[in-house]
Amino acid sequence: MKLNEEWDHIYHSTSVGLQQRVTALEEESRALKQLNSRLLLKVEHEQNKREYYEQTLMQELKKNQHLQEYVRLLESRLHQTDLQQWTRGTQTPDISGSSDSHLVQSSSKPSLDGRSTPGLPVSKSSLRLAGMGVEMQSDPVREVQDLKEQLEALRCQTKIYEADYKTEQKDHERMQQENKRLRRREADMRQQMALLQEQLKVYEDDFRKERSDKRILQRLLMKKSPAEKDPVLVHRCNNEQDRPRSDRRKHREEQRGGYVCPKHCEHHGQLDFP
Structure with a gap:
């Protein structure tokens, strides 16, 4: 009987300890599953964020390319206006010389005195054209300057997007590594839980076998020993x-x-x- 009690105590303590350990492992497994699900959601969110940053970066690069082409076009136009202004500036002395000769020829004829006055309007028109050319020249310069500033701002913004993209990529890689580590930990815990369950099953089988052997032994002893009678x-x-x-x-x-x-x-x- 004392041996049976000792075996019962050992089995009870062992089964309780293993059950507590299995319960703790199950709770830890549930916590790891919840953490894994949260990490998966975070990874999905970061993936969507990275795709958004990639699309924004491509749009900004396309916009930057269009602006660079537009700046080149404006610079070419500005160069053409400079050439046209330069050619007009070289042609104005001929116009003034022709007007002077026309004035000399008209001064010899008294009937053409009234026709000698158009010399002044010609010089005024040339000055007006020169002023318009200067205005046209000043406006493209300002526009080019504004476009250069916008281009510089877009470059800075592109650098910021690239830095954010690299940071998000590093975070994504770190989360993937953490997710892999948690999955390995969960697999190890499941394997350990399976081993503990097998060990508990072995203990239960041994306990049942010991109990059955003890019962058989007790029956044999009862058969060999005579039945106890009441004292007389x-x-x-x-x-x-x-x-x-x-x-x-x-x-x-x-x-x-x-x-x-x-x-x-x-x-x-x-x-x-x-």
């Missing part, structure tokens, strides 16, 4: 078989010597002397 009060005079030989010999000698049991004496005394 027997007088020592009638219990001759259970006494040792020396006691029985002494009892016989006492009976030969006229010895009478006190109980019998009391009984005979009561009969003789009521």
